[in-house]
Amino acid sequence: MGVFETLEVAFGYVVTGPAPLAVKGHLFPDLPHRDIPLHQLRVRLLSPLVSNSTRAAVWSYLVRQARTRGARQSSWTVGAAGMALPELLRIVGALARTYAGELEDLEAAALGAFLGELRRVDLDDTRDPRLRWRLLTAAYRASRTLRDTTHNTAPDTARDGGPRR
Numbered sequence: 253m254g255v256f257e258t259l260e261v262a263f264g265y266v267v268t269g270p271a272p273l274a275v276k277g278h279l280f281p282d283l284p285h286r287d288i289p290l291h292q293l294r295v296r297l298l299s300p301l302v303s304n305s306t307r308a309a310v311w312s313y314l315v316r317q318a319r320t321r322g323a324r325q326s327s328w329t330v331g332a333a334g335m336a337l338p339e340l341l342r343i344v345g346a347l348a349r350t351y352a353g354e355l356e357d358l359e360a361a362a363l364g365a366f367l368g369e370l371r372r373v374d375l376d377d378t379r380d381p382r383l384r385w386r387l388l389t390a391a392y393r394a395s396r397t398l399r400d401t402t403h404n405t406a407p408d409t410a411r412d413g414g415p416r417r
Contacts, residue, residue, distance in 0.1 A: 254355065254356050254359055255356050255359035255360050255363055256337060256340065256341060256344070256359050256363070259330070259333055259334060259337060259363065260334065260337060262330045262334070263290070263291070263330055263331065263333070263334025263337065264291075265330075266290070266327045266330050266331050266334070267289045267290045267291040267331070267334070268289075268291075272289040272290070273289065273290045273324070273327055273328065273331045274287040274288055274289045274290065274293075275287070275288050275290070275293060275310065275313060276288075279309075279313070280306050280309050280310055280313075281303065281305070281306050281309075282301060282302045282303050282306040283296065283302070283306065283310075290331045290334065290335055291334075293310065293335070294334070294335050294337075294338070297310060297335075298338075304381060305381065307384065308380070308381040308383060308384070311383045311384040311387075312380075312383060314328065314331065314332040314335060315332065315370060315373055315375075315383060316375065317331070317332075318331070318332045318370055319370070319371070319373075319375060329367065329370065332370060333363065333366060333367060333370075336366060336384070336387065336388065336391075339388055340359075340362050340363065340366065340388070340391055343362060343388065343391055343392050343395060344358045344359055344362050344395055347392075347395050347396055347399045348399075350399065351398075351399040351402060352402050353398070353399075353402045357398060358395045358398060358399065359395075361391075361394040361395045361397075361398045362391040362392070362394060362395040363391070364394065365390040365391045365393065365394030365395070366387050366388070366390060366391040368390065369386060369387050369390035369391075370387060373386070373387075
C-alpha cells in the first residue's frame with residue numbers, strides 16, 4: 253500500500269464511526285448549520301458556492317485543531333492531511349510523469365513537507381488566506397526537489413502541477 257493510500261485509509265477511520273471528525277458548519281459562512289464530517293467537507297469546499305474566505309477560515313480551523321494539544325490532536329493532523337489529499341495527489345501525479353524513482357518516494361516527500369509546514373505555521377497567522385496554498389507549496393517543492401535530483405529524469409517544461417492559488 254502506498255503512502256497516499258495509507259493516508260486515505262487513516263482519513264477514513266477518523267471521519268467515520270460514532271465520533272467522526274467534523275466542523276460545526278454554523279461557524280463558517282457558506283456552510284450548512286450542522287456538523288459536517290471532514291470527508292463531506294472536503295467535497296463541499298470544491299463547490300464554487302463556497303467563498304475563498306470560507307475556505308481560508310476552514311483551513312485556519314484545521315491547522316489550529318492539528319496543532320492544539322489534546323486527545324484528538326493526531327486525528328486532526330490526519331484530518332488536515334486527508335483534506336489536502338486530492339491536491340497532493342494532483343501535485344505528485346503531475347511530477348511523477350518525469351520522475352525516474354518510486355512513486356511512493358514522491359508521495360512521502362510531499363506528505364512529509366505538508367506535515368512539516370503544518371507544524372511550522374505561525375498560529376497567530378492562521379487567518380492568512382494563503383495558508384492552504386503555503387502547505388501545498390511546501391509539498392510541491394519537496395516533491396519537485398526529489399524529482400529534479402533523481403537521476404534519469406527529463407526536465408518538465410510544461411506546467412508540472414504546482415499548487416493553485
